Amino acid sequence: MKILGILASHQEHGLNAQMLDEVLKNVDSGVKTETIFLENYDITPHKYHEDNPVLDELAQKLMDSDVWVFAAPTYWRELSGVLKNFFDCMRPKFVYFKQNGDTIPGPFKNKHYLSISSCYVSTLENFVTGVTDDSFKTIDRVMSAAGVIKVGEIVLPNTFGMKAIPYNKKKLCQKYAKKISVRKRKDDSTVKRYIQLFFMIAIMALITMGIQLPLSGWIGNNFWLNYASFTIIFFVLLACILHFVTFVKHRRR
Ligand SMILES: Cc1cc2nc3c(=O)[nH]c(=O)nc-3n(C[C@H](O)[C@H](O)[C@H](O)COP(=O)(O)O)c2cc1C
Structure with missing residues (x-):
């Protein structure tokens, strides 16, 4: 080594x-x-x-x-x-x-x-x-x-x-x-990445549903309105997180 x-x-x-x-x-x-x-x-x-x-x-x-x-x-x-x-x-x-x-x-x-x-x-x-x-x-x-x-x-x-x-x-x-x-395997971060991905999706889904709550009077029980608002909010959150992970992830202090 x-x-x-x-x-x-x-x-x-x-x-x-x-x-x-x-x-x-x-x-x-x-x-x-x-x-x-x-x-x-x-x-x-x-x-x-x-x-x-x-x-x-x-x-x-x-x-x-x-x-x-x-x-x-x-x-x-x-x-x-x-x-x-x-x-x-x-x-x-x-x-x-x-x-x-x-x-x-x-x-x-x-x-x-x-x-x-x-x-x-x-x-x-x-x-x-x-x-x-x-x-x-x-x-x-x-x-x-x-x-x-x-x-x-x-x-x-x-x-x-x-x-x-x-x-x-x-x-x-x-x-x-x-x-x-320590001698590393090829890339030993795969499991870590899946765990991070799981928690990212879990938290984003929670935030998305939290944002949908005050809109429930407008969305009601309409499946397609629920689906469309969920997709849009989730997409915006995902774009923000990806931007952060891609551009702002470097150590600064
Ligand atoms: C040509 C040159 C350009 C530099 N540009 C910057 C800069 O844009 N921003 C900054 O904060 N420090 C800048 N510095 C300061 C260096 O980052 C600083 O001197 C460095 O921490 C020294 O590291 P060293 O002791 O290993 O040489 C510059 C230094 C030199 C010589």
Whole structure:
């Protein structure tokens, strides 16, 4: 079992480096770790008929690891350029191309990853506006194309003037260290997702019927009015929940 830390900050010993280090030094004994600082590599796109030993070396490190931990600060409300460039250049290694240009997950399918990011804005501002969301979203988009499975996110807002990571984030890093130390099956969240789906539907049905109650004078015992109002209210609730799960699900504090 091996965990690879991928540091994509301008600073080799900054806060993202500290969070990454806190994760890696707390993994279970027997789990191997390695950190690569992407700024140390001259990462350029692969050109046809030309060798690219840097990309080959990095791809081999990815292949030799079971879990990848990306630590990348938020720059300009987006993913740090060095990690974005790494993802752009690794694209032909992350995915296979179909004849029509579509992509399918490549050789790293079913590996796992953890994302770490940080930003200057306050915890409250990040909670409300989601400054770090786009960093996580870009990582998720690339990893999803590559078929790599997400373990979680760690975010550190309020970093202006901060020199060392606070105690609560150290604890969170240690918690994730334990989580990623265990060899995972392909995707062990299926049962969890069905349970979440069951409770989502149960709660939405309850809210829908609750909204229908004050309308009962108008709906009466008419089956089709009951059915139509239930469907419309349920649909609106479902759309809101799906929007939340899809766009606002990232850790913000
Ligand atoms: C080029 C650049 C752009 C940045 N853009 C933002 C930003 O849009 N929002 C923000 O809150 N912080 C921004 N920051 C602050 C970084 O997110 C902050 O410095 C980071 O927490 C430092 O992480 P590190 O110690 O690992 O380098 C930016 C920093 C740099 C260098």
